[in-house]
Amino acid sequence: xxxxxxxxxxxxxxxxxxxxxxxxxxxxxxxxxxxxxxxxxxxxxxxxxxxxxxxxxxxxxxxxxxxxxxxxxxxxxxxxxxxxxxxxxxxxxxxxxxxxxxxxxxxxxxxxxxxxxxxxxxxxxxxxxxxxxxxxxxxxxxxxxxxxxxxxxxxxxxxxxxxxxxxxxxxxxxxxxxxxxxxxx
Numbered sequence: 001x002x003x004x005x006x007x008x009x010x011x012x013x014x015x016x017x018x019x020x021x022x023x024x025x026x027x028x029x030x031x032x033x034x035x036x037x038x039x040x041x042x043x044x045x046x047x048x049x050x051x052x053x054x055x056x057x058x059x060x061x062x063x064x065x066x067x068x069x070x071x072x073x074x075x076x077x078x079x080x081x082x083x084x085x086x087x088x089x090x091x092x093x094x095x096x097x098x099x100x101x102x103x104x105x106x107x108x109x110x111x112x113x114x115x116x117x118x119x120x121x122x123x124x125x126x127x128x129x130x131x132x133x134x135x136x137x138x139x140x141x142x143x144x145x146x147x148x149x150x151x152x153x154x155x156x157x158x159x160x161x162x163x164x165x166x167x168x169x170x171x172x173x174x175x176x177x178x179x180x181x182x183x184x185x
Contacts, residue, residue, distance in 0.1 A: 020052060043072060043089045050096060066100060069093050070109045079112040080128060091128050098135050105143040108135045118169075123177040129170055136163055 027045060030036045046069050053062030073079070073093065078086045080094070094110055101108045114132055116125060139145060140163055149156030 016052075020049075020056075023049060037072075038076060040085050040089065043069060043078075043086065046072070047089055047093055047096070054096065054099070063100065066093070066096055067109065070097070079110075080114060080132065081116055091131060094131055094135060098131065098138050101135075101142065102138045105141075107139045107142045107144060110135065118173040121173075123175055126170070126173060126175070126178070133163075133167055133170055136166070 023045065027042075027049070030042070036042055046065050050062045050065035050069065053065060056062075069089075070093070073086075073090055076086075078090050080087060080090055082090060094108070097108045097110065100106075112132075114129060118126070118129075121129070140159060145156075145159070149159075
C-alpha cells in the first residue's frame with residue numbers, strides 16, 4: 001500500500017531555516033580567517049547555500065551567493081579544468097548559473113573556454129563538456145545576444161552554425177557510456 005503524506009510526515013521547514021541561518025552565522029565568523037577565504041570548504045558551503053536558496057525560492061539571495069562563488073573562483077583561477085574538488089565545484093556552480101541565466105534571459109557569468117581535446121577526455125569530461133555547450137546555448141538565447149542578432153543577422157547565423165558544429169563534434173565523440181539503457185518494449 002502507498003503511504004499517504006500528511007502534515008505529520010511533512011518536512012519541518014522551520015528546522016531547515018534554522019540550519020540555514022546557523023550556516024550563515026558560521027560563514028560570517030569563518031570568513032574572518034584568511035585561510036578559509038581560499039578553502040574548498042568555503043566554495044562548497046557557499047554553493048550549497050545558493051542551491052538551498054534557489055530551491056527555497058524566497059527572494060534573490062541565491063543570486064548573491066552564486067555571484068560570490070563566481071568571484072571567489074575567478075580570484076583563485078578555478079575553472080572546469082582545475083582538477084580535483086575545485087573543478088567539481090566549478091561544474092556544479094556552472095549548472096546552477098546555467099539555470100539562473102536561462103531563467104533570467106541573461107548570459108552565464110563564466111567566460112571559461114575548455115582547452116582539453118576530446119582524445120584526452122574520459123567519459124566524465126565528455127559529460128561535463130555537454131554542460132559547457134548548454135551554457136553556450138543559453139548565451140546564444142540570451143536577451144543580449146538576441147538583441148544583437150537583430151542588427152547583425154550574419155553574425156547571428158555564424159554563431160548558430162559554430163554552436164551546431166560544436167554540438168555535432170561533441171556528439172561524434174560519445175562513447176558507449178552514453179548509449180541508452182536497453183529496455184523491453
